[in-house]
Structure formats: structure tokens, C-alpha cells
Amino acid sequence: MSEGLSLTAAAGAMGIARATVHNWMKRYPELLDSVERGRAARVYKLETDMLGTDEVHVVHARRFALVNAAPAEWRRSGSGSGSVTVAPHNHDRTAAA
Secondary structure, eight states, X not given: OTTSOOHHHHHHHHTOOHHHHHHHHHHOHHHHHHHHHHXXXXXXXXXXHHHTOOOHHHHHHXXXXXXXXXXXXXXXXXXXXXXXXXXXXXXXTTSOO
């Protein structure tokens, strides 16, 4: 999950069903803690990928993933246009202001 995978994808990579992981999380509190840390690592990876790019399609893809990975922080509340504006990075820091 720290590479950006969802719980379902991580379970699939291990050759088990998502439901099996959920059953184990109920039975083993230490696994639940590990999964929660994995989810936090996933959000960190998605956010740093998004913040580190100038490519609009990458920003949109990461934002979409973040809305699902961390809905409490990334879902819009109230009214809004739903549009995202991305300004390119200024990599030339030597220019005079």
C-alpha cells in the first residue's frame, strides 16, 4: 500500500481476497494497525506524487485516487465547480523578482 496500492490490490498481490484481509483485521488488532499505517503511507505517496508534478493528467489521477483513499480530507464539501487549476512550477529560482 505504501506504493499507492489499494487494500484490494494489495490483497490481490498476495493472492487473497479483500474479504479475507477484513476478516483478519477483525481478528488480529496488530494487522488492523498495520493496514491503517499502510493506508496512511498510500495517501502520502499519492499526495507527494501529485505535488511533485507539472502534468495536469497526473494531478487529476492522483486527486481522484485521494478522494477515495482519504475521503474525509479530499471530498469537496458544499458547492464548488469541481475544477482544479494547476500552475506550473518555476524551476528557475535564479531569476530576479
